[in-house]
Amino acid sequence: MDRHQLAKESPIGVVLFGGLLLFAAVFYHIDELLLLDNPVGPALALLLDGTPALALVVAGYWLWCSPFDPKGRWTVSTWTVAGSVAGGLVIGGTIGVRLYEGRPLVEPVFPLLTGLGMGGVAGAVAGYFNARAKQDARRAAVLTDALSFVNSVIRHDLLNDLTAIRGHADVLAEDHRPESVDVISRKANEATERIETSRSIVETVTGNGSFEPIDLVAVVEAVTAQTRETTLATVTTDCPETAMVRANDGLESIVDNLVENAVEHAEGAEPRVHVTVSQTAGTVRLTVADDGPGIDQATARTLFDNASGDASGLSIVDRLVAAYDGTVWATPRSRYDGLGAPEWDETGGTVFVVDLPAV
Structure with missing residues (x-):
């Protein structure tokens, strides 16, 4: 627990x-x-x-x-x-x-x-x-x-x-x-x-807020499509047909902020971001991974505890996820199993993970 x-x-x-x-x-x-x-x-x-x-x-x-x-x-x-x-x-x-x-x-x-x-x-x-x-x-x-x-x-x-x-x-x-x-x-x-x-x-x-069943996959596809139009980053996705969670329009802000954060921290002439949605018994998981320099495990553990007051960043993600009765955390990409991303250099990168109750 x-x-x-x-x-x-x-x-x-x-x-x-x-x-x-x-x-x-x-x-x-x-x-x-x-x-x-x-x-x-x-x-x-x-x-x-x-x-x-x-x-x-x-x-x-x-x-x-x-x-x-x-x-x-x-x-x-x-x-x-x-x-x-x-x-x-x-x-x-x-x-x-x-x-x-x-x-x-x-x-x-x-x-x-x-x-x-x-x-x-x-x-x-x-x-x-x-x-x-x-x-x-x-x-x-x-x-x-x-x-x-x-x-x-x-x-x-x-x-x-x-x-x-x-x-x-x-x-x-x-x-x-x-x-x-x-x-x-x-x-x-x-x-x-x-x-x-x-x-x-x-x-x-x-x-x-008032919540209703929303398809997280549809939100991810919409956000990543818009990101591809406005950045040079290569954004890939791995999603099922649908994944319903109880939320509202703020769900788009969670995905948008995490994808934007990943794009900003990705490296190289062609920065890469990989977004996945998966579903287990009672839980829908969103992961957003980048191929940037990454963060160490100690920083990852306290990242959201020390989130700044910048309401357009991780602080808003943390508060929205909590309002949806979910959890959010970060980890170095090399320490996260089952990402399903393309073959990237395992020495860097960060994965943000959001778990939300499934509907």
Whole structure:
């Protein structure tokens, strides 16, 4: 299980931990409740150490159903465990002191269970506010990145499209040329698509996107066809007929950014990029490989952790993939098996890998 999946399912650990404490409390007090003539004392004791344990079970279930992302879930879960450990250490410390001093101990399990439970509840509350603060900070950063991306698209890509439209419109005005009509029509359509894509990206990275089944193969073919028209790079593909994932127009930005990044880092008079799409049980994999100088394994492991705030690059890819419940990572091409690329020099090159849930 990878870290993303472990963080996503961490609330289950909170539920199990709370359930274990609750079971221990009931098991410890059940004999007293059944055997004593006056069960009020044991009932109150069970209320004191059982209620926090039950609260942890409820908190874990709530966390599982909450809108927290995996990072937020992991934060609350780890704070819960840390709080419980701290509470247990405090009570355990007092018990240890009494033992060291030779004092008699009366029911040490009861205060220990209470300390573990109350510490866990306190940790869960603290973790909730900590996760909320981090989530709000991430949302602010995401919104900034998204707005920066839209600005980048409008200033660069869309400006280029409109410049081409204006130039060919001038040519068409001077001399009726059918090829200019085709360019104007194509560039106008591309400009419209970029505006729609920008809106989808903003909605997706801010958590307001709506998703539908989209054919990743069709997106790859469209992006690589356009790349071949605008660069000198040799772009090859290896794709099945279809590969459906749940996404929106932002999926095109993932492919476009990774292909553009590969073209920029490819080397030689004829730089080469190879794009593949494959599908296994429940997962669709996109790989984008180049024949550039590559990166070392240590850099590859932290590439997306240290992605810059440039919203038109790897940062947006990382955020969009996460929004689609996928994972993205990079590796030196020599360390990636099963690429299926043409015979390239194995000493260089980088592979970017995106795994998305299949529909």
